[in-house]
């Protein structure tokens with residue numbers, strides 16, 4: 001494979017906290033990567049041409065392979081670039097479990113605080129898009145409820161942040177010790193979001209002096225070496241490459257997924273999102289890889305995590 005086929009392309013936009021998680025992860029690994037700036041709101045035709053409909057941020061592309069969701073992105077980065085490891089201690093399993101909470105309940109809480117505190121100041125189209133994505137069909141009620149419950153929501157955030165602060169009080173540099181880990185990026189993107197986008201964020205975080213020091217240390221890691229790429233060039237890259245996943249079957253797969261089956265894959269949430277259709281190439285315990293064909297591009301491999309995603313067999 002030539003260099004271009006291996007180049008990491010991150011489809012993202014500057015304000016996205018989950019993209020910030022991926023950017024810090026790229027920084028931890030000290031990688032060079034290309035950044036395609038995508039719109040903050042749908043439609044995102046240049047992105048969905050590659051993903052087959054998945055619209056969330058970030059998405060990583062390597063050649064004709066598309067990795068959806070930061071969980072899938074971090075796993076693939078660890079696979080392709082194992083050193084330095086995202087798991088510098090012997091607890092990789094426990095760190096993946098913990099990330100299900102940072103990316104799940106803690107992320108939801110953070111989003112409620114940020115959106116709820118903005119109230120009517122949110123632009124209408126943004127409120128509608130993010131409200132539906134994160135708060136369900138009755139998102140307008142959900143936003144009002146979040147606004148009314150801000151002190152309660154802040155209390156829910158405060159306890160876990162105080163535990164992180166206490167853990168950092170022995171002057172360790174990172175959450176697990178001297179070396180940065182995936183969990184640093186997975187927690188940092190939430191404090192970055194709270195600090196930057198909640199008007200009370202800096203005040204709220206100011207009681208946690210060890211956490212603040214850690215935020216500065218994580219910030220100083222940087223994002224690796226980033227250079228811009230146009231969406232047209234990213235699509236052209238996919239067209240000139242071939243998806244790289246090899247067929248794999250897992251005899252213990254609870255859904256009996258095997259290569260060749262037609263499926264749809266979508267986040268296992270009520271976000272009103274479009275499922276992505278394709279043919280299974282590989283279904284393992286933690287990743288589902290499907291193949292799809294896109295007009296003017298050709299074959300594209302699209303990868304999703306199993307944890308947090310729903311796979312429905314369609315044929």
Ligand SMILES: N[C@@H](CCC(=O)N[C@@H](CS)C(=O)NCC(=O)O)C(=O)O
Nearest residue numbers: 016017018040055056057069070071
């Ligand atoms: N579980 C996903 C969550 C991604 C997510 O919700 N990202 C937000 C941005 S921070 C998003 O997609 N917002 C809507 C958008 O960008 O269109 C992941 O870890 O990548």
